[in-house]
Amino acid sequence: EVQLLESGGDLVQPGGSLRLSCAASGFTFSNYAMSWVRQVPGKGLEWVSAISGRGGSTYYADSVKGRFTISRDNSKNTLYLQMNSLRAEDTAMYYCAKGERYLTIADPEVFDIWGQGTMVTVSS
């Protein structure tokens, strides 16, 4: 069964750090780009960051650039999101999603699989 399982969400103070993980199974992880998408409670979906299959290319939304770092360990089939200098506006559910085969290239498989999400709350 194809599955993504996020973990690492927590309550953290403004200015703090957190690392999210996303464990993948059921597909050849290294063959696909992966993305993080977040959702403020009661609001819509916002793409946050993406990484190519081999990890050599990364992209970020302007709202997190310079504060968040996406990475992956293909030997462990795991995606990560290191979140630093956290702000109240980063409070959201964070989802990992299976991406395209070649990062930034249109693909019918993009976002066909999502995890269940992990909640990040930034508050003092």
Next chain:
Amino acid sequence: DVVMTQSPLSLPVTLGQPASISCRSSQSLVYSDGNTYLNWFQQRPGQSPRRLIYKVSNRDSGVPDRFSGSGSGTDFTLKISRVEAEDVGVYYCMQGTHWHWTFGQGTKVEIK
């Protein structure tokens, strides 16, 4: 960035009746390979998003055939032929043609 605009943002429907959601993009979504990468997602209350439709009109595995997608260029539509109780939730369109991929604001479908 390509802006995706959905309407309506709220859609009360009667069980068994049809429903229709519109999605418009700020640029044509026709890719260089001739395909149009417009997807639709369903998010039921308390659940993660689930993809329903890819490339405008192709249903994902397990998606009931009461869901259908249509459109071209910049104008797209998701239709539910007969709304059932399990269809309650928020529906998002998403373009996967122009990097980076962007979502519409969402349309909340509820039962009258």
